[in-house]
Amino acid sequence: MSSKESILAAIQKNKPDLLPLPEHPEFPVEGDLVEQYKSSIKSNGGQALEAKGPEDIRSYLDIHFQDSQMMLSLSTVVEGNFDIALAEDPHDLEHVDLAILEGEWGVAENAAIWLPEERLKHRALPFIAQHLIVLLKKDRLLGNMHEVYQLINVSDSGYGVFIAGPSKTADIEQSLVIGAHGPRSMTVFLLD
């Protein structure tokens, strides 16, 4: 008997009688989603800023980044200075200083932003970049995880990720350190 067959046979012998699979009730979220989102991402070590338009983001970039840094934007709202088409292999992204992406959905209760593969080009991009900026339209904000799983089909993309903050660790005496392996900062611009 193959291992598969023997495992399945053991389950059939040992499993209890079938128990029902519960339906998901709704858990509606009340209140100001923008404010909730901002406070959630702060707890995760990131920040959310409201932006009226591209100018706000550009002026943020002017203050925090220099032209000499490698900035890669997959957003149509602001431009970067490095063309993703030049990166054939994810290893070519090793020196990216800033990645700018557009999120599909945002979740107010925990700041998670859904980024399917199509919005990343390379799966490695939001991890290998030193800093991450995500743009999200305010009308793409949802209350909680139940709502977002109603709207997305996770298998439409070969890969998709909920990112809720920068790369962080507390493995040394429980002290929070931002920038474990991936981005040292995450800023979300909430757009009107």
Next chain:
Amino acid sequence: MKLPQTHADAAAEFLKDTDRSHWHDDTLWHVRSKRDASAQKIPEWEQLRTLASQIKDHVLSNLDNLLLQFEKNAQANGIEVLWAKDAQEHNEHVLRILEENQVKQLVKSKSILTEECGLNHFLEDKGYDVVDTDLGERIIQFNKQVPSHIVMPAIHLKKKEIGDIFHEHLGTEAGADDPQYLTEAARQHLRQKFIQAHAAITGVNFGIAETGGFVVCTNEGNADMGTHLADIHIACMGIEKLIPRAADLGVFLRLLARSATGQSITNYNSHFHRPRKDKKMYLILVDNGRTKQLGREDFRNSLKCIRCGACMNTCPIYRRSSGFSYNSTVPGPIGSILSPGMDLKKHSTLPFASTLCGSCSDVCPVKINIHEQLYKWRQVITKEGPSQPSKKWAMRFGGKVMSKPKLFDLMGRMARKSLSISPRGFVYNSFNAWGKHRELPEVPKESFKDWYKKNRNK
């Protein structure tokens, strides 16, 4: 034959360092408090726990069909699915994949399953350098230790010790112990490893039967750094990690991080469904004793565990005695009900490492009746196995006395008398394990029965 070290003996070693044991206790209690604060913010928290528990009940009762559905969908996604009945077969699958693909360098993110299977040692014996990339795991790997906690693997170490470890292995400045500085050193070191790796091994938090994909959660992003740069992704998954529908993730992701550390969610929650173009993705489904546990009616729902670690953080025994005292891959309350199922002899003292206060069951996000199972294991073990001889004798004697009211009265009178006149060393000595760090209450002058006789007519 030498009996395995008991939990009490191992704990006694840890407790020799009083400062460290207090510090350990306080640190974990702090994490537990964060969990409480976070859970209390969710009005439907209890409803979510019930839902999670029911979903897992369904999974366990339908595991064979769900696994088949999962395999079929995963294969259609282009994932190669392998089955392993035990740790050995799991390790051999991994080795074969590495050999077939001529992998030289590999990185690994946190997976308790591979720890359970002893994968690192197995591969190291074959000449591979396995690089653990979770910061806590890298620290203990340098230090030649195993994790002492399933979520916070290096929770037993102080930053000064970690500074020394990094000084030796990464060349950081001697005496430097700033967590920011040490983390930066690890970041630079591990980045090189990520860039060079040909294969990445990860665990699996949830396998989704309906879509044939799986979810991996981290805060550091190390699982993603590994898998998206390497050509080969090997995901190792216990068969109980399945959930039926993607929508069930709504329930589990809301519970997992809040229970673990009090965060509302981990910063990275990655959903893998298909390999990158021209790359390979393997998924190994591991039994290793799980189907046996499924057949033990009293213990089966220990398989619902989502490895959040909350039961450890809250446990008064775990907090004071540390993870190593359990001598088991999964320590703490849940480890104490899982491990006896794997090796009853080796782990026979674990179910006794509990006050049965029930705090573990209260915090468990999938509502496992942990403390009741601990009590049930005690019954099994006392019937079958070698309980400590002194305890066994005491129990038998106690049982005799309690079953004979006259004798009970007599013994009570004798004890009250003798305890009140005995020199201290006579009562608190090496024969009385209970008396370490504990004081007997003051001995009453009369028994309750005598008191009641005198007072009932007042």
